[in-house]
Amino acid sequence: MSFINLKDKVVQVKIVYYGPGRCGKTTNLEYVNRKFRDQIQSEMVSLKTHGDRTLFFDFLPFDMGQIKGYDIKIQLYTVPGQVKYNATRKLVLKGVDGVVFVADAMEKQREKNIRSLNQLHENLQAYKESIFKIPLVIQYNKVDLKDHGVPILPTAVLRKDLNSRLKVPDFEASAITGYNVAATLKKIISSTVVSIQKKLL
Amino acid sequence: MNYGIVSQEQLEQIDTILASKLIKLGVDCVIIIDMAGNIITAKDNGESKYDVYSFAALAAGNFATVDAMAKLVGEAEFSLLFHKGQESNIHFSKIDDELLLISMFGKDISLGFLRLNVVEAIEQIRKVWEGGNG
Numbered sequence: 001m002s003f004i005n006l007k008d009k010v011v012q013v014k015i016v017y018y019g020p021g022r023c024g025k026t027t028n029l030e031y032v033n034r035k036f037r038d039q040i041q042s043e044m045v046s047l048k049t050h051g052d053r054t055l056f057f058d059f060l061p062f063d064m065g066q067i068k069g070y071d072i073k074i075q076l077y078t079v080p081g082q083v084k085y086n087a088t089r090k091l092v093l094k095g096v097d098g099v100v101f102v103a104d105a106m107e108k109q110r111e112k113n114i115r116s117l118n119q120l121h122e123n124l125q126a127y128k129e130s131i132f133k134i135p136l137v138i139q140y141n142k143v144d145l146k147d148h149g150v151p152i153l154p155t156a157v158l159r160k161d162l163n164s165r166l167k168v169p170d171f172e173a174s175a176i177t178g179y180n181v182a183a184t185l186k187k188i189i190s191s192t193v194v195s196i197q198k199k200l201l
Numbered sequence: 202m203n204y205g206i207v208s209q210e211q212l213e214q215i216d217t218i219l220a221s222k223l224i225k226l227g228v229d230c231v232i233i234i235d236m237a238g239n240i241i242t243a244k245d246n247g248e249s250k251y252d253v254y255s256f257a258a259l260a261a262g263n264f265a266t267v268d269a270m271a272k273l274v275g276e277a278e279f280s281l282l283f284h285k286g287q288e289s290n291i292h293f294s295k296i297d298d299e300l301l302l303i304s305m306f307g308k309d310i311s312l313g314f315l316r317l318n319v320v321e322a323i324e325q326i327r328k329v330w331e332g333g334n335g
Contacts, residue, residue, distance in 0.1 A: 002239075003235060003239035003241070004206045004207075005212070005240075005241070005242075006206065006207065006208055007208075012240065014237055014239070041252075041254075042255050043252075043255070045255045045259060056266075057258070059259070061254040061258075075238065075258065087269060088266075091262065091265040091269065094236055094261075095235065095237020095238070095239065
């Protein structure tokens with residue numbers, strides 16, 4: 001959950017990018033890191049394996065200015081997507097305020113997207129959080145691969161697979177080019193901040 | 202108990218404890234975080250230049266990992282988590298199930314002496330925390 005420091009007038013908000021292995025979670029943060037450099041006071045922290053896969057998490061703190069006199073500090077995290085790292089994903093989800101679920105639009109990744117979303121549901125339940133209540137945005141990443149001849153799922157199919165019950169905001173995107181990366185981030189930040197404000201009323 | 206909001210009065214009391222018990226001892230920097238990686242408070246000797254937000258995220262991850270390993274080998278927890286370098290050291294100590302105290306100090310302070318002061322600081326911080334929600 002968010003942490004509100006009344007003395008320093010700071011609200012710390014934790015947003016986690018979650019999804020199957022190699023779907024582009026880290027690439028999202030790398031794009032944000034480059035694009036919004038002036039709002040980022042420190043370097044992105046990445047804990048990677050030798051093969052450049054996320055091992056533990058990536059972390060990117062991001063200043064979002066003020067709301068009602070409070071500085072909003074967004075803490076962006078990713079999780080490792082490989083199946084074997086589920087214990088780690090669970091640890092990183094502790095205290096999460098909002099989630100971006102990054103799906104991989106490649107046709108061959110269809111089952112992995114569904115499995116990862118189901119596991120997110122289970123992992124949130126372990127913290128007594130509901131995937132139906134937590135601020136959530138879904139991103140259908142790698143849609144640019146269509147232009148390179150790689151078979152991808154139509155957005156309508158992805159939406160049916162992943163968002164037919166959740167009915168949360170979703171974006172097709174290309175993290176490698178930056179297409180809709182900022183839009184995804186803005187939506188999850190606004191949803192999360194609104195959610196926090198509601199809890200405080 | 203609501204850990205999401207901390208009052209100004211509570212934080213000022215905690216900062217006073219950290220200053221008198223740890224910074225005065227010569228500790229370079231002391232941070233209290235929750236287990237999600239949020240910073241409750243950070244205090245230094247005026248000379249440190251740590252990136253405290255990234256440090257908090259890594260520290261929470263580090264401690265959570267070690268705690269998970271403790272469970273795997275049948276322990277409730279490992280009471281001591283300590284990293285020793287040539288010039289700098291880091292000591293972790295749980296305040297309770299939700300809060301972690303991290304001390305960064307140089308070679309001039311012995312670990313044993315630090316631990317005594319950490320234990321006393323934690324005892325005082327718990328009283329502040331409990332009092333604020335009484």
